[in-house]
Amino acid sequence: xxxxxxxxxxxxxxxxxxxxxxxxxxxxxxxxxxxxxxxxxxxxxxxxxxxxxxxxxxxxxxxxxxxxxxxxxxxxxxxxxxxxxxxxxxxxxxxxxxxxxxxxxxxxxxxxxxxxxxxxxxxxxxxxxxx
Amino acid sequence: xxxxxxxxxxxxxxxxxxxxxxxxxxxxxxxxxxxxxxxxxxxxxxxxxxxxxxxxxxxxxxxxxxxxxxxxxxxxxxxxxxxxxxxxxxxxxxxxxxxxxxxxxxxxxxxxxxxxxxxxxxxxxxxxxxxxxxxxxxxxxxxxxxxxxxxxxxxxxxxxxxxxxxxxxxxxxxxxxxxxxxxxxxxxxxxxxxxxxxxxxxxxxxxxxxxxxxxxxxxxxxxxxxxxxxxxxxxxxxxxxxxxxxxxxxxxxxxxxxxxxxxxxxxxxxxxxxxxxxxxxxxxxxxxxxxxxxxxxxxxxxxxxxxxxxxxxxxxxxxxxxxxxxxxxxxxxxxxxxxxxxxxxxxxxxxxxxxxxxxxxxxxxxxxxxxxxxxxxxxxxxxxxxxxxxxxxxx
Numbered sequence: 439x440x441x442x443x444x445x446x447x448x449x450x451x452x453x454x455x456x457x458x459x460x461x462x463x464x465x466x467x468x469x470x471x472x473x474x475x476x477x478x479x480x481x482x483x484x485x486x487x488x489x490x491x492x493x494x495x496x497x498x499x500x501x502x503x504x505x506x507x508x509x510x511x512x513x514x515x516x517x518x519x520x521x522x523x524x525x526x527x528x529x530x531x532x533x534x535x536x537x538x539x540x541x542x543x544x545x546x547x548x549x550x551x552x553x554x555x556x557x558x559x560x561x562x563x564x565x566x567x568x569x
Numbered sequence: 570x571x572x573x574x575x576x577x578x579x580x581x582x583x584x585x586x587x588x589x590x591x592x593x594x595x596x597x598x599x600x601x602x603x604x605x606x607x608x609x610x611x612x613x614x615x616x617x618x619x620x621x622x623x624x625x626x627x628x629x630x631x632x633x634x635x636x637x638x639x640x641x642x643x644x645x646x647x648x649x650x651x652x653x654x655x656x657x658x659x660x661x662x663x664x665x666x667x668x669x670x671x672x673x674x675x676x677x678x679x680x681x682x683x684x685x686x687x688x689x690x691x692x693x694x695x696x697x698x699x700x701x702x703x704x705x706x707x708x709x710x711x712x713x714x715x716x717x718x719x720x721x722x723x724x725x726x727x728x729x730x731x732x733x734x735x736x737x738x739x740x741x742x743x744x745x746x747x748x749x750x751x752x753x754x755x756x757x758x759x760x761x762x763x764x765x766x767x768x769x770x771x772x773x774x775x776x777x778x779x780x781x782x783x784x785x786x787x788x789x790x791x792x793x794x795x796x797x798x799x800x801x802x803x804x805x806x807x808x809x810x811x812x813x814x815x816x817x818x819x820x821x822x823x824x825x826x827x828x829x830x831x832x833x834x835x836x837x838x839x840x841x842x843x844x845x846x847x848x849x850x851x852x853x854x855x856x857x858x859x860x861x862x863x864x865x866x867x868x869x870x871x872x873x874x875x876x877x878x879x880x881x882x883x884x885x886x887x888x889x890x891x892x893x894x895x896x897x898x899x900x901x902x903x904x905x906x907x908x909x910x911x912x913x914x915x916x917x918x919x920x921x922x923x924x925x926x927x928x929x930x931x932x933x934x935x936x937x938x939x940x941x942x943x944x945x946x947x948x949x950x951x952x953x954x955x956x957x958x959x960x961x962x963x964x
Contacts, residue, residue: 503727
């Protein structure tokens with residue numbers, strides 16, 4: 439799959455997929471990397487070292503700082519894949535230096551899929567290799 | 570996107586790592602939104618100042634930038650902080666919170682940012698001209714600058730506004746372009762709108778109806794800049810409205826063609842229902858005015874209402890430090906304090922930790938505050954106009 443580079447870099451890892459938009463501010467705990475938004479489909483799951491796949495961000499613009507904080511705390515996802523990246527996630531990914539791509543059909547990815555992300559070229563591949 | 574030779578050098582890191590990182594953010598955002606080039610900006614308003622909002626990640630980010638020598642290139646003002654930056658101790662703001670807050674302000678100051686701590690920069694010395702390109706965050710200030718002044722800014726987030734301040738540039742897209750400033754929906758107001766709270770209730774409704782579209786409002790015959798501040802703030806909170814036009818009142822309304830646009834009517838009944846929706850309680854623990862920060866006119870009005878009276882519950886009026894200096898000199902601060910009220914500078918009810926200060930029901934006349942207080946501050950909101958709210962408190 440080919441999309442658009444939001445922030446360059448390469449990563450491989452296991453997908454964590456949300457069909458719902460994600461709010462980093464108030465939605466993810468910056469000290470644990472766990473989704474804490476009540477009723478969110480990923481509530482209780484940790485995004486650390488995952489390839490974090492969701493349609494787009496939502497909520498407060500302070501969410502950018504939360505992404506930066508997750509990276510500083512060693513709890514950031516290895517890469518972000520969006521349907522359409524809005525400014526909050528784009529800003530956060532760029533500040534934190536997290537490889538990110540958008541314009542991807544995220545319905546084609548399931549939680550647990552092994553992914554190879556090349557954000558330099560905006561590509562995502564499903565991998566059969568075990569990591 | 571077209572970049573000048575000098576801008577290419579920034580992007581290549583020839584002007585240092587900080588500028589490279591910040592300029593990369595701007596060029597990325599420009600690419601995402603199909604900007605054709607970078608444009609110089611006249612001023613910046615930076616949001617994300619309260620420790621309550623940005624927490625330790627924000628604090629560390631800002632200190633890191635300041636220590637690495639980041640310096641702003643244009644006039645840059647700051648949004649409200651989480652406390653009165655001078656009287657925090659006597660107002661009982663928590664000490665650990667206050668220490669972190671002061672570190673945030675120090676980092677901003679090191680970057681050359683004017684530590685104004687207000688959401689109304691246009692009232693105290695950051696006033697763009699009609700058509701000027703600026704990069705502002707703070708949704709109510711964005712709305713005021715675009716709509717009432719006719720300056721041009723997108724709804725920036727804290728970091729993108731800061732990046733614009735450090736580079737002196739912003740990507741040319743969105744509301745910087747004339748073709749993106751035309752109305753998309755007409756709001757016909759068939760109700761009598763006169764008080765600050767009326768304008769807040771109307772703004773709340775319009776924001777919900779139009780979400781992030783540009784409304785063209787008819788049926789408003791007069792409004793002060795205070796009323797427009799209230800209207801725009803509420804609209805930007807319940808929706809994401811960054812620009813509105815009011816027929817014959819806001820500057821760009823004169824050129825706008827609204828033929829064929831969808832029309833939505835707002836009746837007196839709708840306004841009454843908006844009040845009922847925003848008003849969730851009674852018997853408040855505290856009454857807070859000044860969202861957005863109060864103008865001189867609003868403080869004079871409050872002082873007149875409470876002069877020689879005694880207030881039953883605490884009453885705060887939030888404003889900028891600059892405005893407080895003037896009202897101190899006018900003797901209004903002592904009038905309000907004698908009645909049992911307080912003029913609180915640098916902060917407001919939304920970004921200060923009032924839920925940790927023993928308050929659970931707060932009365933406001935602001936549509937924006939009424940929207941945010943339940944979620945951000947766990948408050949039950951009493952919504953009303955200033956006359957009714959004050960009358961209840963006077964013995």
